[in-house]
Amino acid sequence: xxxxxxxxxxxxxxxxxxxxxxxxxxxxxxxxxxxxxxxxxxxxxxxxxxxxxxxxxxxxxxxxxxxxxxxxxxxxxxxxxxxxxxxxxxxxxxxxxxxxxxxxxxxxxxxxxxxxxxxxxxxxxxxxxxxxxxxxxxxxxxxxxxxxxxxxxxxxxxxxxxxxxxxxxxxxxxxxxxxxxxxxxxxxxxxxxxxxxxxxxxxxxxxxxxxxxxxxxxxxxxxxxxxxxxxxxxxxxxxxxxxxxxxxxxxxxxxxxxxxxxxxxxxxxxxxxxxxxxxxxxxxxxxxxxxxxxxxxxxxxxxxxxxxxxxxxxxxxxxxxxxxxxxxxxxxxxxxxxxxxxxxxxxxxxxxxxxxxxxxxxxxxxxxxxxxxxxxxxxxxxxxxxxxxxxxxxxxxxxxxxxxxxxxxxxxxxxxxxxxxxxxxxxxxxxxxxxxxxxxxxxxxxxxxxxxxxxxxxxxxxxxxxxxxxxxxxxxxxxxxxxxxxxxxxxxxxxxxxxxxxxxxxxxxxxxxxxxxxxxxxxxxxxxxxxxxxxxxxxxxxxxxxxxxxxxxxxxxxxxxxxxxxxxxxxxxxxxxxxxxxxxxxxxxxxxxxxxxxxxxxxxxxxxxxxxxxxxxxxxxxxxxxxxxxxxxxxxxxxxxxxxxxxxxxxxxxxxxxxxxxxxxxxxxxxxxxxxxxxxxxxxxxxxxxxxxxxxxxxxxxxxxxxxxxxxxxxxxxxxxxxxxxxxxxxxxxxxxxxxxxxxxxxxxxxxxxxxxxxxxxxxxxxxxxxxxxxxxxx
Numbered sequence: 001x002x003x004x005x006x007x008x009x010x011x012x013x014x015x016x017x018x019x020x021x022x023x024x025x026x027x028x029x030x031x032x033x034x035x036x037x038x039x040x041x042x043x044x045x046x047x048x049x050x051x052x053x054x055x056x057x058x059x060x061x062x063x064x065x066x067x068x069x070x071x072x073x074x075x076x077x078x079x080x081x082x083x084x085x086x087x088x089x090x091x092x093x094x095x096x097x098x099x100x101x102x103x104x105x106x107x108x109x110x111x112x113x114x115x116x117x118x119x120x121x122x123x124x125x126x127x128x129x130x131x132x133x134x135x136x137x138x139x140x141x142x143x144x145x146x147x148x149x150x151x152x153x154x155x156x157x158x159x160x161x162x163x164x165x166x167x168x169x170x171x172x173x174x175x176x177x178x179x180x181x182x183x184x185x186x187x188x189x190x191x192x193x194x195x196x197x198x199x200x201x202x203x204x205x206x207x208x209x210x211x212x213x214x215x216x217x218x219x220x221x222x223x224x225x226x227x228x229x230x231x232x233x234x235x236x237x238x239x240x241x242x243x244x245x246x247x248x249x250x251x252x253x254x255x256x257x258x259x260x261x262x263x264x265x266x267x268x269x270x271x272x273x274x275x276x277x278x279x280x281x282x283x284x285x286x287x288x289x290x291x292x293x294x295x296x297x298x299x300x301x302x303x304x305x306x307x308x309x310x311x312x313x314x315x316x317x318x319x320x321x322x323x324x325x326x327x328x329x330x331x332x333x334x335x336x337x338x339x340x341x342x343x344x345x346x347x348x349x350x351x352x353x354x355x356x357x358x359x360x361x362x363x364x365x366x367x368x369x370x371x372x373x374x375x376x377x378x379x380x381x382x383x384x385x386x387x388x389x390x391x392x393x394x395x396x397x398x399x400x401x402x403x404x405x406x407x408x409x410x411x412x413x414x415x416x417x418x419x420x421x422x423x424x425x426x427x428x429x430x431x432x433x434x435x436x437x438x439x440x441x442x443x444x445x446x447x448x449x450x451x452x453x454x455x456x457x458x459x460x461x462x463x464x465x466x467x468x469x470x471x472x473x474x475x476x477x478x479x480x481x482x483x484x485x486x487x488x489x490x491x492x493x494x495x496x497x498x499x500x501x502x503x504x505x506x507x508x509x510x511x512x513x514x515x516x517x518x519x520x521x522x523x524x525x526x527x528x529x530x531x532x533x534x535x536x537x538x539x540x541x542x543x544x545x546x547x548x549x550x551x552x553x554x555x556x557x558x559x560x561x562x563x564x565x566x567x568x569x570x571x572x573x574x575x576x577x578x579x580x581x582x583x584x585x586x587x588x589x590x591x592x593x594x595x596x597x598x599x600x601x602x603x604x605x606x607x608x609x610x611x612x613x614x615x616x617x618x619x620x621x622x623x624x625x626x627x628x629x630x631x632x633x634x635x636x637x638x639x640x641x642x643x644x645x646x647x648x649x650x651x652x653x654x655x656x657x658x659x660x661x662x663x664x665x666x667x668x669x670x671x672x673x674x675x676x677x678x679x680x681x682x683x684x685x686x687x688x689x690x691x692x693x694x695x696x697x698x699x700x701x702x703x704x705x706x707x708x709x710x711x712x713x714x715x716x717x718x719x720x721x722x723x724x725x726x727x728x729x730x731x732x733x734x735x736x737x738x739x740x741x742x743x744x745x746x747x748x749x750x751x752x753x754x755x756x757x758x759x760x761x762x763x764x765x766x767x768x769x770x771x772x773x774x775x776x777x778x779x
Contacts, residue, residue, distance in 0.1 A: 035086070036124040039094035044087050047077065047123060050110065051084020054119055058084050065113040069355060077108060077123065086121070094125040095162040102127075102164045109355075116356055116373055118404060129167040129220030133159040135228040142196070143233045143330040146204040152241075153183065154196040155335055157285055159216035159226050166219035175213040180232075182214070193286060196230070204234040238276040238328025242268040249338040255312040255345050263295065263340055266302040268324035276328035284321030284335055291320060295340075304338065312344040313379040346384035346434025351377050352442040355407075360447040363418040371397060371446055372410040376430045384434035392427040392441070399428070410444070418448040419485045452490040452544025456482040462553035463538075469528040469561050480518045480552065482540035490544035498537040498551060508536045520554075528560040529602050562607035562656025568664045570598040578664035585673035586638045594623065597630035597664050599652045606655040615663070616649035623648060623668070632666065644670045 035048040051058045056066075062081040076097075078089045086108075098104035104125040111118055136157055144154065161168045172194040174182035179202060183195040194214060202210075210232040217225045244266060251264040270277040281302045283292070294308040295318070304320070318340040325333040357372040378385040389399050389408050396414040401407070410428075424446045431439035458480060465478040484491040494515045499508055510524040518538075534556055541549035571580025582595045601608040614625040622642065624635050632648065646668040653661035 033119075034122040034124065036126055037088065037092075038126045038128050039092050040128060040130060041088055041092070043090060047086040047088060049083070049085050050079060050119070050121060054084075056084060056112070058082070061112075063114075065111075067111055069109040069111055076106065079110065086123075092125055094127050094164075095131070097125060100162070100164060104164075111355060113356060116370065116409075118355070118373075118407075127164050127167050129163055129218060129224060131162045131167075132224035133161045133169050133216035133218055133226035135159045135214075135216070135226055137228060139229045139231065141231045141233060143235050144198065144202060145235045145238050145328075145330045145332075146202045147237065148198050148202060150198050150201055152198040154198075155285070155333070156194040156196055156214060156230065157228065158191070158193045159228070161216070161218055163218065163220075168218060169216050170219040171217050173215040173217060175215075177210065177212060179210060180212060191286075196232075202234045208234050210234070233330075235330030238272055238326060238330050238332060240271045240276070240326075241332035242270045242279050242324035242326055242334045244268045244324060244334060244336045249336065250341070251338070252341045252343055253306070253310060254343045255310045256347055257306055257310055259306055259308070261306045263304045263306060264338060265304070266322060266324070266336065266338065268302070268334060268336075270326045270332070272326060272328065276326050278327040280325045280327060280331075282323050282325065284323050286321050291318060294318070295320060297322060310342060312342045312381075313348065315342065316344075317341050344381050344384060346380055346432060346436065346438060348379040348384075349438040349440045350387045350430035350432050351379075352389075352428060352430050352440055353377070354442070354444070357444065358446070360449045361412070361416065362451055363416045363448050364451045364453070365412055365416060367412055367414060369412045370409050371412065372444060373402070374408050374410065374428065374442070375404075376406045376408070378432050380432065380434060384432060386433045387430050388433065389428060389430050392429050395424050395426045397424070397426065397446075416448050418450050418487075419454065421448065423447045450487045450490055452486055452542060452546070452548060454485040454490075455548040455550045456484045456493050456540035456542055457550065458482045458540065458552040460552075462555055464555045464557070466557045466559055467522075467526070468559045469526050470563055471522055471525055473524050474521060476514075476519045477522045478520055478556075480513075480520065480538050480540075480554065482518070482550065482552075484542050486542065486544065490542055492543040493540050494543070496539050496541075498539050507531070507534050511536065513538065526558050528558045529564070531558055533557045560604050560607055562603055562654060562658060562660060564602035564607070565660035566599045566601045566610055566652045566654055566662045568597070568599050568652065568662050570596070571664060571666060578662065579667070580665070581667045581669060583669045583671050584634075586642075586670045587673045588634055588637065590634055590636045592634040594632040594634060594668055595666060597625075597632070597650050597652065597666070599630065599662065599664075601654050601660075603654065603656070609655045610652055611655065613651045613653075614648060615651045616647070618643065618646045622646065625650060632668075638670055642670065646670075 033048070033050070033053045037045065037047050050056070051061060051066075061084055066079060066081050066084065068075060068077060068079055075089055076092055077086055079086050094104050097106065104127070106123045106125065108121040108123065109118060110121060140157055142154055144152070159169055159172075169192055172182055172184050172192070174180065174196075179198065179200045181197050181199045183197050185193045185195060187193060194216075196212075212230040212232065213227055214230055215225050215227045217223050245268065246266075249264060249266055253261075253263055266281065268279050268281075270279060279302075280299050281297050282299060283297060294306065294310065295304055296307045297304050302322075302324075304322075320338045320340065322336050322338055323333045324336070325331045353375045355373045355375055358370075361369065361371055374389075376387045376389055378387050387406060391397060391399060391410075396412055396416060397410050398413040399408045400411050402409055426444055426446075428442045428444060429439055430442070431437055459482070463478075463480055467477050471477060480495065482493050482495075484493055495513050495518045496515060497508055497511060497513050497520075510522065512521045512523055513519070514521070518540075520538075535553060536556075537551050537553055539549055539551045541547050568578035571578060573579045580595070584592065584594055597612060599610050599612075601610055610630075612625055612627050612630040614623070617623055619642070622635055622638070623646065624633050625631070625648075626633075630650070630652070632650075648666045648668065650664045650666065651661055652664065653659045
């Protein structure tokens with residue numbers, strides 16, 4: 001039996017050694033440098049100079065944001081960004097960090113930004129002898145039959161020491177006695193189990209009780225120890241221990257099996273009879289309390305069942321010590337180990353960790369620019385732990401594998417344009433290759449930052465504005481507006497008038513523009529009779545670096561106001577007053593032309609259309625005044641009773657909204673006829689009448705031609721200015737308009753003005769070659 005036990009123990013030692021070597025190899029593969037430091041050292045204790053050992057430039061560490069990537073727990077270490085020295089941040093208890101794992105390695109991930117670098121550093125926490133061996137009880141009672149033969153072994157409770165290596169329990173010492181000696185079974189991983197071995201058969205009649213002292217000693221200097229009092233009660237009869245059917249028990253078990261699953265059944269027999277041969281199964285005294293939450297053993301059948309969660313990622317195997325005890329008055333117990341191997345199944349979804357993320361990227365970034373760095377992991381093993389990463393949406397980003405395994409860089413794969421898409425929200429999918437497969441999604445958001453790549457655009461080009469003469473100096477007359485597709489400073493627009501200093505642009509000096517709003521102010525009052533139109537350019541510039549600008553042409557047309565009163569041209573006396581004397585023979589007939597009042601108005605259109613009216617007259621039956629031509633004619637022949645002198649007061653006024661007027665006085669003297677003068681007067685009157693007739697026919701001809709020309713222009717306007725139809729209809733459909741066609745046509749050099757006149761309203765159409773049509777209500 002001892003030979004078989006030693007063989008089994010050698011196999012366990014082999015597996016333990018293989019696990020330790022594999023852990024060391026994996027730790028070395030993932031770390032570029034390795035330090036060691038004792039536990040319980042003071043805070044701020046120097047671990048090592050990472051920058052020096054990695055060959056990094058210390059002066060660039062802070063600018064590149066050198067840091068340790070930590071999880072949710074408080075980090076044990078911190079790195080100085082000025083010199084790259086690794087310090088202890090808080091007290092380290094190796095037993096708390098690594099339990100009984102040896103070596104105790106803490107793998108740190110360090111990151112350098114711009115450009116991105118990742119270095120792995122391993123720190124080994126060295127144990128110090130800060131714990132003494134402790135037995136679970138202060139006193140242990142054993143009952144041993146007197147029939148027990150020399151060589152019988154009794155397992156004792158092992159002491160526990162959280163320290164590892166040489167600071168763990170190195171040996172057990174038994175107080176001197178003649179009946180027992182001590183054997184220690186080494187199970188690896190600092191597990192030494194003491195056994196009490198009977199070396200001389202007991203005699204209950206000579207000594208019914210034996211007191212022994214078992215001391216556990218560690219390997220520290222000075223050594224630390226712990227002791228337990230062992231009381232051996234000598235019993236009679238039952239002198240055979242149970243024997244297991246197999247020397248070694250093992251089983252395999254898939255993780256996540258349901259509770260109640262039978263793992264294995266052990267079987268033991270006892271050569272005794274009666275109660276001394278009945279077997280009770282139980283876990284050994286050294287079974288970890290965590291195992292009791294996972295497995296149970298049936299005391300009668302020896303079946304080991306699952307009572308908790310089996311997780312491959314928590315433990316890949318379990319070694320359970322079981323005992324078979326008989327029911328004798330002094331039960332005999334036999335120990336056996338059961339090895340359970342856990343088989344991995346795909347029950348863990350991949351995990352995505354964003355190591356570094358740029359929350360914004362410039363729209364002019366080159367293709368291949370790194371936006372983020374991510375790492376993926378899966379707690380499963382084999383194909384269950386192999387992860388494939390993709391981006392779910394169609395975005396201008398792609399995943400580029402890194403030199404480090406399971407590391408990916410999110411880089412741009414096409415040009416960005418903030419004016420099209422301002423922000424990208426996309427999802428990274430990590431999917432393992434297990435069956436069934438598990439996947440994890442991670443949503444990332446990247447904002448595209450603006451660069452100044454758009455020029456200001458005016459709302460109209462060119463601008464055409466109409467302003468009435470006699471405007472108030474310093475008042476805003478019109479406004480231009482531009483917009484920029486960029487944002488913030490790149491879209492902040494300022495305006496200024498382009499002044500080239502030429503002779504034609506001197507008038508622009510009388511204009512000013514609000515650089516922020518684009519409102520244009522006139523610094524002087526304009527006069528239609530002096531200036532009818534002018535042109536200038538406005539420049540809009542953004543505030544980007546470098547600044548972008550655009551210009552627009554502004555055409556300004558001055559509109560007439562009724563600001564000129566009629567001027568009497570005839571009659572005019574020698575002193576400049578509008579007063580004249582006309583002499584006519586007494587024998588003239590009705591309709592005789594006495595004289596014609598002539599007047600002039602500098603305004604145009606209705607403002608310059610003059611009407612004549614007779615305000616005062618001595619005899620209303622004698623004279624009549626044509627309201628449109630200003631001609632004064634006789635209504636009847638003179639009689640002997642008519643007075644010889646008549647005074648006529650004529651009022652001349654224009655048709656502006658606020659009419660302006662002037663008056664003229666004509667004194668008519670009736671004289672006795674003379675033949676020569678009478679013939680001459682008759683001839684002159686006849687000639688005057690003929691002139692009036694010719695003028696009448698010329699006006700008819702001019703009106704007809706003008707009407708035809710107006711119709712042609714209206715058709716042309718309808719064809720070329722269709723976009724302005726709604727605007728025109730707005731005015732033509734006003735309630736007071738009765739559809740009357742043009743009564744007045746105005747011509748000006750370089751442009752054509754057409755006036756539509758109704759009974760109560762007046763509408764003007766302005767058309768210049770190459771310019772859009774403009775409509776305005778003259779009132």
